[in-house]
Amino acid sequence: MTGVLASQQIAKLIDDGAISAATPYVDGQIQPASLDLRLGTVAYRVRASFLAGEGRSVADRLAEFEMHRVDLTNGAVLEKGCVYVVPLMESLALPAGIQAVANAKSSTGRLDLLTRTITDGGVEFDRIALGYNGPLYAEICPRSFSVLVRPGMRLNQIRFRSGHAVLDDAELQALHAETPLVNGEPVIDDGLGFSVDLAPQNGTLVGYRAKPHTGVIDLDLLNHYDPREFWEEVHSDNQQIILDPGAFYILVSREAVTIPPMQAAEMAPYLAMVGEFRVHYAGFFDPGFGHDSAGGTGSRGVLEVRCHEAPFVLEHGQIVGRLVYEQMSELPEQLYGRDIKSNYQGQGLKLSKHFRA
Known part of the structure; x- marks a missing residue:
């Protein structure tokens, strides 16, 4: 096992x-x-x-x-x-x-x-x-x-x-050839790289920034809060944004990601030296995330980004993290998505389930 x-x-x-x-x-x-x-x-x-x-x-x-x-x-x-x-x-x-x-x-x-x-x-x-x-x-x-x-x-x-479950780059390349893990050419280097989307197909909304002074969020209340009371919209018409020190942002990956049924994945930092920001991860991607068999057809990764000491220009397509894929010991009896009514299957840019759409 x-x-x-x-x-x-x-x-x-x-x-x-x-x-x-x-x-x-x-x-x-x-x-x-x-x-x-x-x-x-x-x-x-x-x-x-x-x-x-x-x-x-x-x-x-x-x-x-x-x-x-x-x-x-x-x-x-x-x-x-x-x-x-x-x-x-x-x-x-x-x-x-x-x-x-x-x-x-x-x-x-x-x-x-x-x-x-x-x-x-x-x-x-x-x-x-x-x-x-x-x-x-x-x-x-x-x-x-x-x-x-x-x-x-x-x-x-x-x-x-x-035991050792992590797929190395050669195994990841082979898996992508069998079941495409992203839409487009994969960036595989100690995991599957993913980048930020700052060029939406429709409109200029690219993310959200947390407001500094808000009310309390009751974690039991779902689809309840007006996002405008807690978040400022972030727009871009030039495929870049400037991150403010100390600010927290919700952005989205450019790639639509697939996790096949016999794999799981975990988000990890891409490089500590890429800039004055950190992508904070709610890190696990379950088997079936974004996969056709679970009603996914590719789901984008939501990025939780915090800027550090200096303002930083983040540009469309910049690689900000990587997915480390792992082999499952057995095929799960249920997959992420359709079987268990998962909240984020097929997602794009999306706040947490506590906020009204």
Whole structure:
């Protein structure tokens, strides 16, 4: 068994006790190649982001950095610019040979809600060691908007793998020849490169920029908020925009991407030296994303972009990231898209599901 574990294999890990939860699992929690993780009942406001470090527990570090506790039972606001640690309902007792990686869900990333998983003894965010046995925690830092959260909300997800699953460039070229992964000629260099679209076929709208002073977003309210209260439209008539330092943008990839049923993918930085900006990723692409068999016919990647110290000119077609493809261990029983009514199949430029179209 080598590769990323599929939904039915994740269900077996649950049955075998390798994944346990404080409360019963809910419908839709198991995705084609990942498991959604749920917030517990308390959030710890901490002075700074931290990792537990070798030989230390998150509980030990919380005693060191905790400022106060927030009861989430009846809902509570996590304030913009603050850092919180929330124990998750799920915990792990992974078998030998199984490791995991976590990432923010798509809607989480599109709200600029920095959410990372930390573990006891952990020395990296979002990376869970082989055979890890212990609790899971979410570190949450709202960057653009304050948010109202409740226990059971699913802000991040976890993917399990056995052995080496990443496709090298030669394997990626062969896969593209068999099933086109993008519309057009692929840029394959340590993954599949993708670029930004600043030349829309219709009109001049190329993205959105988060407003600096807004109300609270209740994460349970879908298709609810007027986007004009939270976002400014970004237009371009010359195939470029200037990114402002500290500002957060929603843009879209030029390429329509396909993830075949026996592969999964994860977004990764293209090069640290490409400019004064960072594309923040809600990183997992499930099997079937953009694929014909799941009602996709190519789906574009939404880019969550934050500019750093200096204004930066971003131009149409500039490569800003890459997709690292991985082999599935088994064909998932359900694919992203039509089977599970996924929110972002066939997407173009699109805000999170909390905003009205």
